[in-house]
Amino acid sequence: MTTIRVGHLYPDYLNIYADRGNIAVLSRRAAWRGHELEVTGLGLDDEIVPGAHDLYYVGGGQDREQLLVAENLAGKAEQLREAVAGGSALLAVCGGYQLLGRGYKGFHGEEMPGVGLLPLETLAGDRRMIGDVLLECELEPGVRRTLAGFENHAGRTKLDPGAEPLGRVLAGFGNDGESGFEGCRSGRVVGTYLHGPLLPRNPWLADWLLAQALAHRSGGEPPELEPLEDGLEAQAHEVAAGRARARSRR
Amino acid sequence: MRPAVPLALEIAAARAVASLSRLAGRGGGTTIPGKLLAALDPGAIDRLAARLPAGAATISATNGKTTTAAMAAEILRPRHRLAHNSAGANLVSGVASTLLAAGRAELGLLEVDEGALPEVLRRVRPRAVLLGNLFRDQLDRYGELELIAERWRAAVAELPDGTRLVVNGDDPLLASIAETRIGAVAFGLDDPRVARPSLQHAADSKYCVVCGAPYEYATAYVGHLGDYHCPNGHLARPPLEVAAREIELHGLERAAFDLVTPDGTRRIDLPLPGLYNVYNATGAAALARALGASLDEIAAGLGRFGAAFGRFERIAVGDKGLLLLLIKNPAGANEAVRTLVDGGAPRTVVIALNDEIADGRDVSWIWDVDFEPLLAGLDRLVATGGRAAELALRFRYGGMDESAIEVVPDVEQALDRGLELTPPGGELVVLPTYTAMLALQRVVAARGLARPYWERAA
Numbered sequence: 053m054t055t056i057r058v059g060h061l062y063p064d065y066l067n068i069y070a071d072r073g074n075i076a077v078l079s080r081r082a083a084w085r086g087h088e089l090e091v092t093g094l095g096l097d098d099e100i101v102p103g104a105h106d107l108y109y110v111g112g113g114q115d116r117e118q119l120l121v122a123e124n125l126a127g128k129a130e131q132l133r134e135a136v137a138g139g140s141a142l143l144a145v146c147g148g149y150q151l152l153g154r155g156y157k158g159f160h161g162e163e164m165p166g167v168g169l170l171p172l173e174t175l176a177g178d179r180r181m182i183g184d185v186l187l188e189c190e191l192e193p194g195v196r197r198t199l200a201g202f203e204n205h206a207g208r209t210k211l212d213p214g215a216e217p218l219g220r221v222l223a224g225f226g227n228d229g230e231s232g233f234e235g236c237r238s239g240r241v242v243g244t245y246l247h248g249p250l251l252p253r254n255p256w257l258a259d260w261l262l263a264q265a266l267a268h269r270s271g272g273e274p275p276e277l278e279p280l281e282d283g284l285e286a287q288a289h290e291v292a293a294g295r296a297r298a299r300s301r302r
Numbered sequence: 303m304r305p306a307v308p309l310a311l312e313i314a315a316a317r318a319v320a321s322l323s324r325l326a327g328r329g330g331g332t333t334i335p336g337k338l339l340a341a342l343d344p345g346a347i348d349r350l351a352a353r354l355p356a357g358a359a360t361i362s363a364t365n366g367k368t369t370t371a372a373m374a375a376e377i378l379r380p381r382h383r384l385a386h387n388s389a390g391a392n393l394v395s396g397v398a399s400t401l402l403a404a405g406r407a408e409l410g411l412l413e414v415d416e417g418a419l420p421e422v423l424r425r426v427r428p429r430a431v432l433l434g435n436l437f438r439d440q441l442d443r444y445g446e447l448e449l450i451a452e453r454w455r456a457a458v459a460e461l462p463d464g465t466r467l468v469v470n471g472d473d474p475l476l477a478s479i480a481e482t483r484i485g486a487v488a489f490g491l492d493d494p495r496v497a498r499p500s501l502q503h504a505a506d507s508k509y510c511v512v513c514g515a516p517y518e519y520a521t522a523y524v525g526h527l528g529d530y531h532c533p534n535g536h537l538a539r540p541p542l543e544v545a546a547r548e549i550e551l552h553g554l555e556r557a558a559f560d561l562v563t564p565d566g567t568r569r570i571d572l573p574l575p576g577l578y579n580v581y582n583a584t585g586a587a588a589l590a591r592a593l594g595a596s597l598d599e600i601a602a603g604l605g606r607f608g609a610a611f612g613r614f615e616r617i618a619v620g621d622k623g624l625l626l627l628l629i630k631n632p633a634g635a636n637e638a639v640r641t642l643v644d645g646g647a648p649r650t651v652v653i654a655l656n657d658e659i660a661d662g663r664d665v666s667w668i669w670d671v672d673f674e675p676l677l678a679g680l681d682r683l684v685a686t687g688g689r690a691a692e693l694a695l696r697f698r699y700g701g702m703d704e705s706a707i708e709v710v711p712d713v714e715q716a717l718d719r720g721l722e723l724t725p726p727g728g729e730l731v732v733l734p735t736y737t738a739m740l741a742l743q744r745v746v747a748a749r750g751l752a753r754p755y756w757e758r759a760a
Contacts, residue, residue: 064508064516067503067670068438068441068446069441069664069666070666070667070668070669070670072503072669072670073666073669073696073699076669076699076700077699080698080699080701114446114447114448115446115448116448116509116514117509120509120514182442182663182664183442183663184663202442202663202664202665202666204441204442204664247666248664248665248666249666249669252669252692252695252696252699253692253695281704284691284694284695284698284704284707284709285695287691287709288689288691288692288694288695290691291688291689291691291692292692295657295663
C-alpha cells in the first residue's frame with residue numbers, strides 16, 4: 053500500500069463545479085487498488101512545499117473567488133514550478149486552468165496574474181461558451197482515448213506555438229472556440245475547462261493521474277494499475293458524449 | 303410605439319390561444335398566451351399590471367419561491383382577489399399570462415424567475431418585493447450567482463421609494479443589497495438549536511462583499527443562510543423584523559415555530575416539513591405583513607396551507623404511498639436529504655436526474671449535494687432519468703455498494719420498480735429534478751391518481 057499525497061489548492065474558494073467529485077474519484081480508485089489518498093487542503097496561509105505532494109489539484113471558482121486567490125497563488129509560483137519540475141502531477145480545471153497560464157486579461161483591461169506553469173494566456177470573451185464537450189486525447193503515442201465533460205467559460209485561452217493541447221475537440225468549443233483544441237498538457241501537468249465533474253465519467257484520466265502520482269512517490273516509472281469494473285462509468289461517458297455530439301450536429 | 307390593436311382585443315386573442323392549447327392537450331397552456339402577448343406588445347404587461355387596484359407583489363428566490371408565493375396567497379386570499387401564477391410559470395411570459403387571465407383580480411402575487419426579475423420589476427412596478435435567497439443553481443443557465451446578485455442590486459436601486467423591500471436577512475448577499483434601502487424589512491431564523499454544526503460544502507457567498515474576508519457565523523441554518531458578520535466590521539446580519547424562534551421539526555410531517563413580529567408573536571403549526579419551509583413561511587409572513595395583512599390573518603393562512611404543486615407531494619398508490627420531493631440544486635437537495643433523514647431515512651429511494659434546459663444541462667451539481675447521510679439506511683437506489691448513470695456514479699463514489707444501485711433510465715419503469723420494492727403500507731420516496739417531476743406527475747395523472755396541475759391551480 054502506498055499513501056498518495058494530494059495537495060488540494062484553495063478548496064474553500066475554488067469549488068464551483070463540484071470539484072470534490074474529482075477528489076472522490078481519485079480517492080476511491082486509489083483505495084480499490086489498495087492505496088490511500090491523503091488529501092490536504094492548501095489555503096491562502098499555507099505554503100507549497102516542493103516534494104511534499106505527489107499530486108496537486110486546482111478547481112474552478114466564480115470570478116470573484118478566483119480573483120481572491122490569484123495573487124496568492126502567483127506568490128507561490130516558484131514553489132509550485134519546483135514541485136512540478138520534481139515530478140509531481142497536477143490537474144487544474146476551469147478557473148484553476150486559467151490560473152496556471154501567464155495570466156488572465158479581463159474585459160476592461162484588468163489583469164489577473166497567473167503562475168506561468170503552462171505556456172498559455174487567457175483573454176475575456178464577450179460570450180460564454182457553455183455546453184457538453186467531447187475530446188480525443190493521445191497522452192501516450194498511439195493510445196487514443198476520449199474525454200467527455202461540460203464547459204462553461206468566458207475566457208478564451210490561447211496556447212503558445214508548440215504547446216501541447218490536452219486533446220482535439222470532437223464536439224463543443226474547447227480553449228477558444230476556434231482552434232479546435234482543448235486544454236493543455238505539459239509532462240504530468242494537465243489543465244482543462246472540462247468539468248462535470250471530469251473524472252467520474254472519464255476514469256482512464258483518473259488512473260493516469262494516479263499512476264503519475266505513484267511514479268513521483270516511488271521515483272520510478274508510472275505503474276500499470278489493476279483494471280476495474282467500469283460499466284457505470286462507461287455508460288455515463290456514453291451519455292455525456294452523446295449529448296456533445298448531438299449539440300455539434302445542431 | 304403602441305400598436306393599433308386595443309388591449310382588450312389582444313387579451314381576447316391571447317386567451318383564445320390558451321383555450322386552444324389546452325383543448326389540443328398540449329399541457330396547461332400556462333405560458334403560451336403570455337408569450338403571444340409579450341411578442342405582440344411587451345408594453346401590454348405594464349398596462350395589465352397597472353389595472354390591478356391593490357397593486358402587485360413579486361417573490362423571487364433560488365429555492366422556495368413557488369411555495370412562498372403559495373403561502374402568501376393563502377394568507378392574502380380572504381382579503382383580495384388574486385392574480386397568482388400558481389403553476390410556477392414565472393418568466394415574463396408567465397407573468398403576462400397570469401395578468402391576462404386575472405379578470406377582476408385586485409392584487410397581483412407574482413412568483414418571478416431570478417433572471418426575469420429586473421424586467422418584471424420595471425414593467426409591473428410592484429408595491430412589495432420579496433427576495434428570498436440566492437444559491438448556486440444551474441450555472442449553465444443563470445451564470446454565476448454574483449452576476450444575478452449584481453442585476454438584482456441594480457434593479458432594487460431603480461425601485462420607486464414607495465416600494466417595500468422584504469429580504470431574507472440571513473442571506474449576506476441579499477442583506478447587502480437591502481443595506482442602504484430605507485424601510486427594508488429583514489426576516490430570518492433565530493434559533494441556534496436547529497443550526498448546522500458548520501457551513502455546508504456547497505455554501506455560497508461565504509466572503510464579505512466589501513473586503514473578501516470569510517464571514518464569521520454564530521449560526522448557519524441552510525447553506526450560507528445564518529447569523530453572520532464580517533470580521534472587519536463591513537456587514538452583519540441586520541436586525542430581524544420578522545423572525546422564527548422556538549423551531550420544532552417533526553420529520554416528514556410538519557414544522558412548528560413562534561412567528562415573532564412587531565405586532566406580537568403567534569405559534570405557527572405548518573403542515574409541511576423542513577427548515578426550508580420555515581424560511582418560506584417566515585418570508586411569506588413578512589411579505590403579507592408588508593401588504594397589510596394582520597397577524598391573525600397570517601397565522602390562519604399559514605395554518606391552512608397545502609404544499610405547492612409537486613414541491614412536496616404525497617400521493618396514494620393502492621396500498622402504498624408515494625412521496626415526491628423536488629430537488630434542483632445543492633442547497634435545496636441538501637434540505638430534502640436532511641428532512642428525509644430526520645423523518646427516518648428511507649430504505650429505498652428513486653432519484654430522477656434529467657438534464658433538460660429547465661433542469662440545467664450541467665449535472666455537476668449532484669456532486670455538491672451531501673447525499674451521504676442517506677447512505678446508512680439505504681438498501682437500494684433506483685437511479686433514473688436521462689442522466690441516471692451519472693447519478694449512479696455519484697452514489698458509487700459516495701461509498702454505496704454498486705450491487706445496491708439499479709440504473710433504470712425510463713422514469714415510469716423506475717417508479718414501478720420503486721413501488722415493487724416498497725412493502726404494502728410503506729411509502730416510496732422519489733427525488734426528481736424539475737422535468738422528471740413533471741414526467742412523474744403525468745404518469746400519476748394518467749393512472750388517475752392525481753389531477754394535472756393546471757386543473758388544481760384553477
